[in-house]
Amino acid sequence: MSKRTLDSFFKPSTPKRPKIETETEPADANADAKPPSQHPSYPIPIPQLPEHIEVNLEHGTPYKQGQEINNQPHLDLVHFQPYIPRATANEFFKFLRRELPFYRVRYTARRGNVSTEINTPRWTTVFGIDETSTFENGRAVDVRTGSPVPPTKYQCTPRPIPACLEILRKQVEAHAGVEKGYNFCLVNYYAGGDDSISFHSDDERFLGSRPNIASLSLGGERDFLMKHKPAPVTGSADAKPGATAAVGRQIKMSLGSGDMVIMRGETQSNWLHSIPKRKGNTAGRINITFRRAVVPAGTNNYYHYNVGSGGMYRWDDISREMVETK
Numbered sequence: 001m002s003k004r005t006l007d008s009f010f011k012p013s014t015p016k017r018p019k020i021e022t023e024t025e026p027a028d029a030n031a032d033a034k035p036p037s038q039h040p041s042y043p044i045p046i047p048q049l050p051e052h053i054e055v056n057l058e059h060g061t062p063y064k065q066g067q068e069i070n071n072q073p074h075l076d077l078v079h080f081q082p083y084i085p086r087a088t089a090n091e092f093f094k095f096l097r098r099e100l101p102f103y104r105v106r107y108t109a110r111r112g113n114v115s116t117e118i119n120t121p122r123w124t125t126v127f128g129i130d131e132t133s134t135f136e137n138g139r140a141v142d143v144r145t146g147s148p149v150p151p152t153k154y155q156c157t158p159r160p161i162p163a164c165l166e167i168l169r170k171q172v173e174a175h176a177g178v179e180k181g182y183n184f185c186l187v188n189y190y191a192g193g194d195d196s197i198s199f200h201s202d203d204e205r206f207l208g209s210r211p212n213i214a215s216l217s218l219g220g221e222r223d224f225l226m227k228h229k230p231a232p233v234t235g236s237a238d239a240k241p242g243a244t245a246a247v248g249r250q251i252k253m254s255l256g257s258g259d260m261v262i263m264r265g266e267t268q269s270n271w272l273h274s275i276p277k278r279k280g281n282t283a284g285r286i287n288i289t290f291r292r293a294v295v296p297a298g299t300n301n302y303y304h305y306n307v308g309s310g311g312m313y314r315w316d317d318i319s320r321e322m323v324e325t326k
């Protein structure tokens with residue numbers, strides 16, 4: 001054993017000189033964080049995704065390959081179970097619920113001369129602009145003329161897709177095999193079992209024919225129901241005018257956190273879908289759909305029904321509910 005080692009064993013060790021910190025800590029520990037997405041149309045700045053969620057979205061998707069479901073008439077689905085790894089999907093759910101502005105839209109539905117006041121039974125928000133316009137350096141520009149869109153073009157103020165959803169949009173687009181990219185992102189937040197969406201199809205003309213819609217679930221599990229639109233009965237001697245017949249079986253899929261369903265081909269023109277109300281304790285769920293609107297009517301429609309003209313709400317982590325924000 002060398003002397004030095006023995007010495008150091010028996011002698012009390014010389015007290016270390018205090019370490020002198022030569023580098024100063026940044027005043028703000030988050031100084032390196034990317035700045036939030038901001039835009040004159042946003043009521044609040046929207047933060048960028050935490051690094052670990054971004055990395056998992058960019059490198060961890062699709063977590064499972066999509067399964068095609070086309071075993072019924074006109075049905076053309078791809079189900080990724082899940083698309084985003086579950087733990088990342090749950091973190092992404094909490095991030096979006098905390099950071100996005102939400103709305104509880106009320107509107108008047110008119111059928112003939114009957115008007116009904118509708119309270120949308122879920123929280124909604126939307127970003128995007130139809131394909132006749134695009135955002136250039138934050139400004140909405142007409143694709144044909146290259147000039148800023150005149151104020152008369154839209155009845156709403158379109159909002160660009162914020163960075164935290166743009167990362168997901170690009171990723172989904174790459175895996176959905178769409179010819180033309182998605183230009184809209186609709187977000188639904190179902191706080192509990194009373195929140196729902198009734199049977200409908202996303203078959204508006206402003207989406208063009210055979211629309212491709214990618215629908216992603218985050219957070220609590222919910223049932224997703226699909227049923228074929230009733231088919232008119234024709235050719236039978238005793239068929240009453242307007243008579244319809246059921247086609248195919250109703251489908252019930254349980255959508256968990258991170259799952260994605262792509263609806264494409266003839267699906268929207270022939271099938272209805274819904275998230276029914278649910279009894280008992282039901283965890284919050286976020287649904288994100290990516291779509292492509294082809295004309296300004298799509299932009300007007302989506303902002304009218306998903307932002308509306310009422311107040312803005314934000315998630316409050318103390319009361320654990322959406323609270324109206326002035």
Ligand SMILES: O=C(O)CCC(=O)C(=O)O
Binds near residue numbers: 224273274
């Ligand atoms: O929440 C869902 O899974 C469905 C949402 C939906 O159908 C829609 O926003 O059009």
Ligand SMILES: [Fe+2]
Binds near residue numbers: 202
């Ligand atoms: Fe839908």
